[in-house]
Amino acid sequence: MFTGIIETLGKVEKLEKEGGNLHITIASPMTTELKIDQSVSHNGVCLTVVALDEGCYTVTAIEETLSKTNLEDLRVGSVVNLERAMKLGARLDGHLVQGHVDQTAVCSSIDQKDGSWIFSFAYDPSLNNITIEKGSITVDGVSLTVIDSKKDGFSVAIIPYTYEHTRFHSYKTGTRVNLEFDVIGKYVAKLMGARN
Missing domain, CATH: 2.40.30.20 (Elongation Factor Tu (Ef-tu); domain 3)
Known part of the structure; x- marks a missing residue:
């Protein structure tokens, strides 16, 4: 779950297609605080961190996600809204957001x-x-x-x-x-x- 309060912006550094999947590598100030398997909202889409490397991290969007979101519009250099999952018991400043784009x-x-x-x-x-x-x-x-x-x-x-x-x-x-x-x-x- 997320709150809809954007923590920071990220910049797309690399896009790699693999079958119907898209691996998205993002440079972000919060990269050093991330870990593998962590959920992060990217333009409102909940994606899982699959790799970390020198100030960048990588997430994978599957074909279903790409077909229903604007992630397929991303290009190298694109700016992305980022938010980590909310902590249970923390203040809810926005509203309950699932990270599932309708x-x-x-x-x-x-x-x-x-x-x-x-x-x-x-x-x-x-x-x-x-x-x-x-x-x-x-x-x-x-x-x-x-x-x-x-x-x-x-x-x-x-x-x-x-x-x-x-x-x-x-x-x-x-x-x-x-x-x-x-x-x-x-x-x-x-x-x-x-x-x-």
């Missing part, structure tokens, strides 16, 4: 407001994922509050700290992002659907 979305607009930004995202509503006004959403691993909830999209307000310390500063219209919808909302939606 689907991707596309950044549809970016509006600068006096000292902040409004980012809007559009997604395919046919997968029956929903947002609610003032509910939680995870965008590329970042825990955020929904504004302007729609059937096929939503917006979020981004403060300068989040803009500077996450991938948000690199987004453009058309950027593909990973979404994890609120886990409680998903269960409620499933239960309501089963009753209809």
Whole structure:
């Protein structure tokens, strides 16, 4: 489990295809604190550390993961949002995040407001994922509050700290992002659907 509070950014140093798998090597300030078999969220995707080497670590994404996330968009030099799994008993500053991406979305607009930004995202509503006004959403691993909830999209307000310390500063219209919808909302939606 994660909180959606990004610890640091990593930089992709190497990408290696092996069958349907992609081995991703990342340079990160937290590498020295990692160990083999540890779970780390990469743009909201929970992946396991499989190798450590001189300031870099490697994780492997399987074909299923690549087909449902934006990890296949990574290139050498790409910046990645990183968060280690939460410690049981620690303060939960974001919301409960599983690291299981539900689907991707596309950044549809970016509006600068006096000292902040409004980012809007559009997604395919046919997968029956929903947002609610003032509910939680995870965008590329970042825990955020929904504004302007729609059937096929939503917006979020981004403060300068989040803009500077996450991938948000690199987004453009058309950027593909990973979404994890609120886990409680998903269960409620499933239960309501089963009753209809």
